[in-house]
Amino acid sequence: MADKNQLTTASGMPVDNDQQTLTAGPRGPALMQDVHLMEKLAHFNRERIPERVVHAKGAGAYGVFECTADMSKYTRAEFLSQAGKKTEVFARFSTVGGEKGSADAARDPRGFAVKFYTEAGNYDMTGNNTPVFFIRDPLKFPDFIHTQKRNPATNAPDPDMFWDFLSLTPESIHQVTVLFSDRGTPKDYRHMNGYSSHTFKWYNVNGEVFWVQYHFKTLQGVETLTRQEATRLAGEDPNHATTDLHTAIEEGEFPAWRVCVQIMPEKEAKTYRWNIFDITKVWPHKDYPLIEIGRMTLNRNPANYFAEVEQSAFSPGNFVPGIGPSPDKMLQARIISYHDAHLYRLGPNYQLLPVNAPKACKAANYQRDGYMRLDDNGGSQPNYWPNSMGGPEPDPGMAEPPIALEGPAARHPQEVTEDDFFQPGELYRRVMNDTDREHLVGNIVTHLCNAQKRLQLRQTALFFKADPDYGRRVAEGLGLDTKDVQRLAAMSQEERVKATSA
Ligand code: NDP
16 A cells, blocks of 8 residues: 555556656657556546636635624524524635636626634525625626627627616616725735625524624724736736735734624515615615624635635525525526536535535435435435435524515516616715725726727716716716707706717
């Protein structure tokens, strides 16, 4: 048997030589019977798995979530039931649109995904560093992402595609405003907040339902890059945020976030000003203040990037008792599509990989077989339910309280209204300071100037609708006539599209 440091083939046979191919004579040819060479090359050819179609470039780390307040009044989730209770986590941060080799400093939302390894199963919070999103109907998602990728003919990013889609999708204006503020280029992964963006359902042991939104507030402080700094970093150090996270943890400077929620009793959703299942909206803090529930600290780097970060798989469908989905259409689609993406990338048994498997409890079910079944596959236990052989049993006590659904089954229009422009307007007018506004306008102008003029006009009209000063300054930066922009802003979206058609 090979000793500890013996190089072996994958089947464990000791390898005698890893430098010289087996050949007939010193000048070759190579012999097919060199099984070590054949195996080494064949495995090398299969090293790459499909890249994530979004969130391809990322970095991750392990850590701990410490609950700081007993939340059992609102949720039966055990990991939130007691101040001081600790739960292991794995977090992955990422850019969204770029490929695996793209720059960390890109202007893009940042993925902010956290897997809580709880005793009641793994709970995944798959958020972003922005509280809202570009679209609110999942049917638009693949098209939206295509516009952020490469032009099918030139294979280069295309400002026309980018701004054409966004200006035809006015509900994107809130997220576009966040994206083009300096928060669209966070300094690194440690200096940014995370948001669930979606509304989720919490329910307690009495079956009472609450709607919640999560906020992870960085304890390092929010820090951002200017577009000039981001452009420089993208060239000089495209992995700057990946390296920063790793180095900080290696040096014992553990990044931490204060974890908060906004909580709304179930019945208030019906009469609240905003549709809380619309991901393009936030819940203003003055209506629903942040309530602290814990602290997340990242304190351990993965030992192997591929095994633990590339193969980490998060799903908004990974709930635990006490937490469930809301009717948000985007969330409903993500529940299906994240799991589906992992089945494609990693195979049907991806949840058996160590980074994805439960750590604080054991998964027990009747799923069997499939590619790369890594465990004992249920051994000799029964593989069907119901059985009277002592197999795992469903627990009716874990049922979610029902929520009432109503309405005709149809493709319901969710028209863009003036409401869609109010919150981005508030962000511009009330939250941003003069420097933020100056950077926002500069960041937009530098990008939008590369699109066709008719697209510049159509998009700038949307900025104008959010706030006239915002639209006027973008128009001036682009050298557009503000009167043209104002005229377009006064039109319906349909008229505006007609007036700016090619
Ligand atoms: P508040 O003044 O209570 O909160 C403003 C929020 O905006 C803070 O959370 C702040 O985060 C955040 N913020 C500051 N600068 C930016 C920026 N450039 N891009 C994105 N967010 C920023 O106001 P409201 O709750 O009434 O919200 C007003 C507007 O603020 C909203 O329309 C929305 O655009 C934005 N916002 C609201 C959030 C919410 O959940 N209510 C969350 C994030 C943004 P920090 O404390 O970390 O500085």
